[in-house]
Amino acid sequence: MNVVIMGCGRVGATVAARLSDEGHAVSIVDTDSFAFSRLPKSFQGRCVVGSGNDLRVLEEVGIREADAFIALASGDNRNILASQRAKHVFEVKTVVTRVKDPQRSEIYEELGLRTFSPTTIGADLAHDALFNDAPAGSPNGTPNGAGG
Amino acid sequence: MYIIVVGGGIVGYGIALELQVLPGHEVTIVERDSRRAAELRAELGEMVVHGDGSEVAFLEQIGAARADLLIAVTADDGANLVTCQVAKHRFSVARTISRVNDPRNEELFHLLGVDSTISAAQAVMAQIETTLPEHTVVPLMSLEGSGLKVVDLHLQDGAPADGRPIRDIRLPENALISLVVGADGPTVPDGSTVLHSGDEVIAVIPLDAEEMMRELITGRPVAS
Numbered sequence: 001m002n003v004v005i006m007g008c009g010r011v012g013a014t015v016a017a018r019l020s021d022e023g024h025a026v027s028i029v030d031t032d033s034f035a036f037s038r039l040p041k042s043f044q045g046r047c048v049v050g051s052g053n054d055l056r057v058l059e060e061v062g063i064r065e066a067d068a069f070i071a072l073a074s075g076d077n078r079n080i081l082a083s084q085r086a087k088h089v090f091e092v093k094t095v096v097t098r099v100k101d102p103q104r105s106e107i108y109e110e111l112g113l114r115t116f117s118p119t120t121i122g123a124d125l126a127h128d129a130l131f132n133d134a135p136a137g138s139p140n141g142t143p144n145g146a147g148g
Numbered sequence: 149m150y151i152i153v154v155g156g157g158i159v160g161y162g163i164a165l166e167l168q169v170l171p172g173h174e175v176t177i178v179e180r181d182s183r184r185a186a187e188l189r190a191e192l193g194e195m196v197v198h199g200d201g202s203e204v205a206f207l208e209q210i211g212a213a214r215a216d217l218l219i220a221v222t223a224d225d226g227a228n229l230v231t232c233q234v235a236k237h238r239f240s241v242a243r244t245i246s247r248v249n250d251p252r253n254e255e256l257f258h259l260l261g262v263d264s265t266i267s268a269a270q271a272v273m274a275q276i277e278t279t280l281p282e283h284t285v286v287p288l289m290s291l292e293g294s295g296l297k298v299v300d301l302h303l304q305d306g307a308p309a310d311g312r313p314i315r316d317i318r319l320p321e322n323a324l325i326s327l328v329v330g331a332d333g334p335t336v337p338d339g340s341t342v343l344h345s346g347d348e349v350i351a352v353i354p355l356d357a358e359e360m361m362r363e364l365i366t367g368r369p370v371a372s
Contacts, residue, residue: 053250077230081225081226085256101203101204104230107233110237111233111237
């Protein structure tokens with residue numbers, strides 16, 4: 001799969017490395033070249049400095065040939081703008097958008113983007129961790145008292 | 149009418165001043181920067197509120213559900229787009245207007261449901277075009293909801309419409325020539341009015357009929 005990722009923060013770098021390891025062609029865009037230092041040495045993809053909302057940058061990473069676009073920049077609105085452009089102008093088949101504000105996330109899910117809200121996910125994990133003996137993320141964790 | 153203006157920069161401030169003197173309207177100006185908001189509040193009073201216009205909860209708080217019109221004029225296209233879309237889809241605001249900072253975003257904004265866009269680059273271009281002798285079709289304004297726009301046409305020598313009465317010209321469906329400014333000044337035309345090269349023609353045309361009009365008044369299809 002041909003994937004374009006906007007934003008090389010912790011999440012962007014992690015998912016880019018993972019997709020690259022799985023053999024996908026990955027291009028990652030960030031306005032700050034320092035961000036690419038988060039990528040592991042094993043990363044095989046392409047890094048382009050620039051904004052994911054800049055048409056020239058998008059052409060350079062081959063947005064027209066992309067099968068998927070993932071928006072992981074820090075600002076919700078920037079992610080939403082870029083994602084809708086990828087979907088409606090460049091007709092990218094799969095568009096995934098990080099939207100921190102859960103309400104905005106819900107609206108754009110209704111409007112056809114595949115969104116996720118790290119706020120909701122983080123809050124759920126934090127909440128559930130309270131009632132769980134095992135560390136968060138452990139597959140063996142059982143609700144307090146219920147596992148016996 | 150209840151009008152919400154998002155963005156208290158130079159543009160938002162200017163709009164606020166204009167709206168303030170229109171009687172009978174309720175206006176709220178939203179500014180995200182707390183210092184700027186305080187500054188505006190000192191001058192404009194209660195109508196200024198501090199908050200993020202692209203945030204759903206905030207829009208709800210300032211009564212977006214009863215707003216008739218929302219104008220997003222921040223310097224951030226992403227924020228303007230999201231504000232207009234949230235207003236439309238969550239609060240059913242009848243009309244949204246967005247400032248577009250990057251003119252290349254204009255088409256996308258329309259596609260995504262923003263009712264009208266204002267771009268400084270486009271506005272200046274329209275002014276430049278009307279002064280160029282070779283200008284052909286200059287969009288003047290769009291008529292919201294009707295799918296029509298008003299254009300200024302400059303009839304070229306030897307074009308299909310040159311030297312012919314309006315009734316013999318095959319205009320696009322629903323197009324209407326409203327005013328002809330010829331050598332003798334402006335006239336409200338009828339079917340017998342003959343168009344001449346050099347005439348300035350103001351017409352109301354469907355949004356998608358610009359190319360057809362261009363061909364009629366220039367004789368050449370537009371290169372795209």
